[in-house]
Amino acid sequence: MQTREGPVTTIEWLTTSTGVRYGYVYYHHTVRKRYRAALGTIRCIDDGFWRPYKLELRDFLKYLLGRLGTDNLDPFVFAGGGLVISSPEMPSDRDFVLRNIGISRRHHGTKLLKIYNHHDCAFAGGFARFNNDLRAEFEFHCRELFHAAHIVREAFPDLEIRLHFIDCEGVIRIEEPK
Numbered sequence: 001m002q003t004r005e006g007p008v009t010t011i012e013w014l015t016t017s018t019g020v021r022y023g024y025v026y027y028h029h030t031v032r033k034r035y036r037a038a039l040g041t042i043r044c045i046d047d048g049f050w051r052p053y054k055l056e057l058r059d060f061l062k063y064l065l066g067r068l069g070t071d072n073l074d075p076f077v078f079a080g081g082g083l084v085i086s087s088p089e090m091p092s093d094r095d096f097v098l099r100n101i102g103i104s105r106r107h108h109g110t111k112l113l114k115i116y117n118h119h120d121c122a123f124a125g126g127f128a129r130f131n132n133d134l135r136a137e138f139e140f141h142c143r144e145l146f147h148a149a150h151i152v153r154e155a156f157p158d159l160e161i162r163l164h165f166i167d168c169e170g171v172i173r174i175e176e177p178k
């Protein structure tokens, strides 16, 4: 049997007995299996910093594949990234994120979480909020990330957490003062 792969130019519409119309728009064969996640990531929806996130992660996943034998990733993407944990618009938003981390741990055994905030994040009021002061913005996000890490650590004490800030130069790793 020929396996179809790739985009569909003309959708072959089918109809169920209840009148639901459906048809593939893309073919890709997936071998479904349970996996252990090498890590989870939390990042903002902002597409402007998608590329550095992906490039840094691609290399890091290669390293994890060699060390752990898995490079599966549970990515959590929502407006604000780590800010939703440290300074959520509503407390239930933070609960939602923590529940998601819990599901990732239970079902995929996730032991490492990388949290990313980024430059000029609309969720934090953009760069204008800091009067275009890069240092002030960076220090704000450091404080927010440390707060987020503290909250996640309280909920999941054995989870390894790495903190990051993405700016126009690349991806920065941040560690709390000892």
Ligand SMILES: [Zn+2]
Binding pocket: 044, 045, 046, 079, 080, 081, 118, 120, 121, 122, 123
């Ligand atoms: Zn953002």
